[in-house]
Amino acid sequence: MGARQPKPCINEILIFTYLNAIKSVLIRLYLYILTMKRKVFFFLAFSLLKGFASNAQSYKRISSLEFGLVGGVSHYTGDLVNTWFAPEGIGPSIGLITRWNPNPIITLRFSGTYNQVSGDDRWYPNIDERANRNLHFKSDILDFTGAVELSLVQISPRQEKGIVPYIMTGLSVFSFKPKAQFDYDAFMNSKHASNLTSAELARVQGDLRNLDGEWVDLQPLSTEGQESTEYNDRRRYSLTQLAIPVGLGVKFKLNKNWNIGLEYATRITFTDYLDDVSLSYPEPLFVQAHNGPIAAYMSDRSLNNPPLDLTESPRGDDSKFDLYSILGISLTYRINSTRAKCPTF
Numbered sequence: 001m002g003a004r005q006p007k008p009c010i011n012e013i014l015i016f017t018y019l020n021a022i023k024s025v026l027i028r029l030y031l032y033i034l035t036m037k038r039k040v041f042f043f044l045a046f047s048l049l050k051g052f053a054s055n056a057q058s059y060k061r062i063s064s065l066e067f068g069l070v071g072g073v074s075h076y077t078g079d080l081v082n083t084w085f086a087p088e089g090i091g092p093s094i095g096l097i098t099r100w101n102p103n104p105i106i107t108l109r110f111s112g113t114y115n116q117v118s119g120d121d122r123w124y125p126n127i128d129e130r131a132n133r134n135l136h137f138k139s140d141i142l143d144f145t146g147a148v149e150l151s152l153v154q155i156s157p158r159q160e161k162g163i164v165p166y167i168m169t170g171l172s173v174f175s176f177k178p179k180a181q182f183d184y185d186a187f188m189n190s191k192h193a194s195n196l197t198s199a200e201l202a203r204v205q206g207d208l209r210n211l212d213g214e215w216v217d218l219q220p221l222s223t224e225g226q227e228s229t230e231y232n233d234r235r236r237y238s239l240t241q242l243a244i245p246v247g248l249g250v251k252f253k254l255n256k257n258w259n260i261g262l263e264y265a266t267r268i269t270f271t272d273y274l275d276d277v278s279l280s281y282p283e284p285l286f287v288q289a290h291n292g293p294i295a296a297y298m299s300d301r302s303l304n305n306p307p308l309d310l311t312e313s314p315r316g317d318d319s320k321f322d323l324y325s326i327l328g329i330s331l332t333y334r335i336n337s338t339r340a341k342c343p344t345f
Contacts, residue, residue, distance in 0.1 A: 062157035066099040066259060068332030070111060077266075078322035079277040080119025080135060085325075088123045091116030091138075093326050099149075104157060107149035107166070115141040117324050119275050133315075134301045137178045137218065137275045141324060143267065145172040145245050155253075157336065164251045172243040172267050177217060178276040180298055184212035191307040192284060192297045204293060211294070218276040221295035224315065225282030228290045234279065243267035261330040266323055274322035281310040 074093040077084050095113030102108070120136035147170030155162040187193055187208060193201065219239060225231030247265025254260060272278040281300055288296040300310055 062336055063103070064101045064157065064334045064336045066097075066101070066332035066334045068097055068259075068330055070095050070097045070113060070261075070328045070330040072326060072328035074115035074117055074141070074324060074326045076117035076119055076139075076274060076322065076324045078119060078272070078275045079316040080121060080137060080275045082124050082127065082130070086119065086123065088120070089118045091118060093328055095143075097330050097332065099332065101157075104154045105151050107151070109147050109149060109168075111143075111145050111147075113143045113145075113326065113328070115143060115324065115326060117141060117274070132303050134303050135180070135275075135277060135315075137180050137277075138215070139176045139178045139274065141174055141176045143172055143174045143326070145267075146170050147245055149249075160253065160256045162253045164253070165248070166251065167248050168263070168265060169244065169246050172245050173240065174243055174267065174269075175240045176274060177239055178219065178274065179215040180218055180276070182208075182211045182214050182216050182294065182298070184209050186301070187293075187297045190297060190301075192288065192293055192300070195285065195288065195296070196293060200293075208294065216294065216298065218298060219273075221291050221298055222287065223276055223282075223295060223299040224279050225287060228282075228286055230286045231282055237271055237273040241269055241271050243269045256336075257334050259330075259332045259334055261332070262328075263330070264325065264327045266325040268323060269321050272316070272318050272321050274324065275316075277316035278318045279315060280312050281315045283311045 071092075071094045073090045075085055075089050075091070081089055093113055093115045095111055097109060097111040099107050099109040116138065118136070118138035121130040121133050122136060124130040147168045149166045149168045152165045152167065153163070155164060196204070219237065222228060222236060224234060226234045226236040228234075245265045245267050247263055249261055249263030249265075251259055251261045284296040284300055287299050299315075302308065302310060304310075
């Protein structure tokens with residue numbers, strides 16, 4: 001007879017059954033966790049993609065380009081006015097303007113304007129020094145300005161209406177041509193006519209009479225002795241100059257496409273000859289010898305009675321440059337464009 005196999009202990013059977021049950025629960029739990037992980041993964045991935053798609057619009061940059069007209073008034077500050085702003089010297093200003101707005105804060109712009117400025121000692125009859133000096137001028141100014149506008153209030157590019165105050169600065173290139181009106185009768189009664197001999201006066205009298213009331217270019221006359229042998233340290237000023245525009249303004253967004261702007265900006269020039277007045281009186285006979293009697297008269301139109309020799313006495317104040325300013329209203333049409341930009345995290 002073979003040996004009898006020992007019967008398993010009841011405790012061992014219970015333990016085995018318990019372990020199998022635990023194993024089954026763990027397997028089911030593991031499979032459940034795997035299933036949940038897939039769901040969580042797909043849920044997170046779907047949420048991420050959905051969020052990226054829904055926020056794609058926020059990663060687009062809206063820029064705009066504007067074209068329009070600008071018009072207003074201009075004035076000058078210098079030797080031939082007594083204040084920063086002389087109402088008598090207001091002249092027209094008109095031109096074109098274009099703006100590019102790469103973002104809501106910065107605007108780059110270019111403008112070209114035609115302006116008129118003037119100054120006159122006769123506006124101040126109660127100031128003896130000015131009344132006796134008796135100088136005046138007017139000038140056309142062509143101004144080309146590239147500038148940066150910095151908005152002080154940020155509004156969304158998609159916002160159709162709003163008010164945006166700003167400050168601006170940049171670089172201007174301008175041309176000017178100071179002129180003064182020739183008065184034949186005043187010349188004939190001046191010391192400059194008496195400096196001519198009878199023969200010299202007879203020779204030029206007809207030409208001078210024809211110029212009566214005409215506005216004469218002053219720069220070629222070298223009214224302060226520029227480019228003469230006696231005053232060779234005085235160079236003839238250029239009629240094209242640089243300036244720094246500094247100003248402030250406000251833009252009104254009327255709707256999706258139309259803007260109105262109001263701006264006051266001063267051009268800080270680097271010349272004291274916007275009005276053809278800067279240094280001292282030259283010797284009138286030297287001016288007359290080089291550029292004729294009309295140059296001597298335009299140099300010294302003083303009303304002193306009896307006539308005084310003003311040679312080397314102050315004609316202007318060369319301690320500060322001349323300025324001109326523009327108060328303008330612009331009307332522009334805006335074209336929006338959208339382009340993608342890289343998001344930041």
